[in-house]
Amino acid sequence: MTGEDLRAQESLTVTAVRHHRHRAPLLRPFVTAARRTEAVEYVVAEIELHRGAIGQGSAAETVAVTGESAETITAALAGPLRSALEGATGTLGELTRRIGAALEGASSARAAADVALHDAWAKSVGTPLVELLGGRLEDGLMNDMTISLEDPDVMAEHARTAVAGGEQILKIKLGHDIAEDRRRLAAVVEAAPEARLRLDANQGWSPEQAIEIITGFERDGLPIDLVEQPVAARNIEGLARVAAAVELPIMADEAVWTTEDARRLVDADACDLLNIKLAKTGGLRGALEIADIAREAGMECMVGAMMEPRISITAAAHLAIAHPAITMIDLDPPAWFTSAAPRGGFVQDGAWLRLCGGPGLGLELLPADVDPAPDAAPPIGDGGDR
Ligand SMILES: [Mg+2]
Known part of the structure; x- marks a missing residue:
C-alpha cells in the first residue's frame, strides 16, 4: 500500500x-x-x-x-x-x-x-491534492482557448487576439450550419494560421453532415487535432459511424458522464478520446475511474469544464495533472471572468497551466458575503467549453 x-x-x-x-x-x-x-x-x-x-x-x-x-x-x-x-x-x-x-x-x-x-x-x-492523487505538482499541461460560436469575422478577431496573447491551441465552437461552419473555420485559420485547432460541434451535426464536413477539413489539410461531440449524445451508433469514416480523432463529451457511459463508448468503438468534466462525473472519484477505463483501453482523455469559476477549474487542473491518461486540458473559463478570486490554485504561463502548490487545491478561501470584484486589469482572452 x-x-x-x-x-x-x-x-x-x-x-x-x-x-x-x-x-x-x-x-x-x-x-x-x-x-x-x-x-x-x-x-x-x-x-x-x-x-x-x-x-x-x-x-x-x-x-x-x-x-x-x-x-x-x-x-x-x-x-x-x-x-x-x-x-x-x-x-x-x-x-x-x-x-x-x-x-x-x-x-x-x-x-x-x-x-x-x-x-x-x-x-x-x-499536501497538494495532485500529489495525493498520484501526480506531480511540477507537471504542467498546455491549455487551450475557446472561440465562441459567432459570425466568421468575430471568431477570426477573437482567434487573432488569443494567439497574440500567447495561446497555441484554439478550441473552435461550431455546430449550427455546415456551410456557415466552413466559413467560420476558414476565417479562423486565416486569422491564426499557426494555431492548432480543436473543433467542438456540441452535438450540432447529423452523422452524415459530420462525415461530410470533417472529411472536407481533412482534404484541405487544416491543422485540426480533434473533433469533439459532432453528433447527438444519445446517438452512440452515429458517433461510431463518424469515428470509423474519418481520420481525425473523435472525442466524446456530452456522451460521457459516468463510468457506464465510458465503458459503452469503448465497447462500441464509438470514439478515440474522452472529455472528462467534474460537473458531469459528480466529482473526482468518477472522473478518475473514467480515466482508468480510458487507460485500460489505450485512450487519452481531456479534462474540460463548464463555464465555471476558478475553484472548479483548479480542482480540474489537479485531476488532469494527476492522471497519466489525461494528456489534454480545456480549462480556459477563468480567462472569461472579470475577477480571478480566490487567489492561488494555478497560474497560466503563456499557453501553459501550472499549479501553485500549497495544501489541498492551494486556493485562498472565497469570502461568503461578497461577490468577487472585477480585477483592475482583467485578463485578456477568449475561452471555455460547455
Ligand atoms: Mg465539448
Whole structure:
C-alpha cells in the first residue's frame, strides 16, 4: 500500500457543510450551439473537518448542460448533501460514496461537495491534492482557448487576439450550419494560421453532415487535432459511424458522464478520446475511474469544464495533472471572468497551466458575503467549453 493509500484510510469527521452563492459577470458573452452566457451564477460548497481544515468546491449554473440552476444546486447542498455529510465519520472513500448516494442527478452539486471534501482532506494532510492523487505538482499541461460560436469575422478577431496573447491551441465552437461552419473555420485559420485547432460541434451535426464536413477539413489539410461531440449524445451508433469514416480523432463529451457511459463508448468503438468534466462525473472519484477505463483501453482523455469559476477549474487542473491518461486540458473559463478570486490554485504561463502548490487545491478561501470584484486589469482572452 502506498503512502497516499494510507492517508486515504484515515478516519475523517465532517463537522460542517456550508454554501454561499455568487454571480460573476463575463468579459464577453460565451456562445455555443447549446447556449449563450453573459454572467455565471455559482454556488461555493465549504466542508469543515474535525481538525479544522476547511475545503471548498464550486458548481456553476448550467441549465442547458447539466439541468442544474443555482437554486437546485443550493437546494442539493443545503438538503441531501448536508444531511449525508454533516456529523458523518469515515474514510475519504466512504465519505465520497455518501455524496454519490445522497441524491440522483445533481452532478454539479455533488462535484462541489466532493471537491470541497478532497480539498479539506488534502489540507488536513498538509499536501497538494495532485500529489495525493498520484501526480506531480511540477507537471504542467498546455491549455487551450475557446472561440465562441459567432459570425466568421468575430471568431477570426477573437482567434487573432488569443494567439497574440500567447495561446497555441484554439478550441473552435461550431455546430449550427455546415456551410456557415466552413466559413467560420476558414476565417479562423486565416486569422491564426499557426494555431492548432480543436473543433467542438456540441452535438450540432447529423452523422452524415459530420462525415461530410470533417472529411472536407481533412482534404484541405487544416491543422485540426480533434473533433469533439459532432453528433447527438444519445446517438452512440452515429458517433461510431463518424469515428470509423474519418481520420481525425473523435472525442466524446456530452456522451460521457459516468463510468457506464465510458465503458459503452469503448465497447462500441464509438470514439478515440474522452472529455472528462467534474460537473458531469459528480466529482473526482468518477472522473478518475473514467480515466482508468480510458487507460485500460489505450485512450487519452481531456479534462474540460463548464463555464465555471476558478475553484472548479483548479480542482480540474489537479485531476488532469494527476492522471497519466489525461494528456489534454480545456480549462480556459477563468480567462472569461472579470475577477480571478480566490487567489492561488494555478497560474497560466503563456499557453501553459501550472499549479501553485500549497495544501489541498492551494486556493485562498472565497469570502461568503461578497461577490468577487472585477480585477483592475482583467485578463485578456477568449475561452471555455460547455
Ligand atoms: Mg465539448
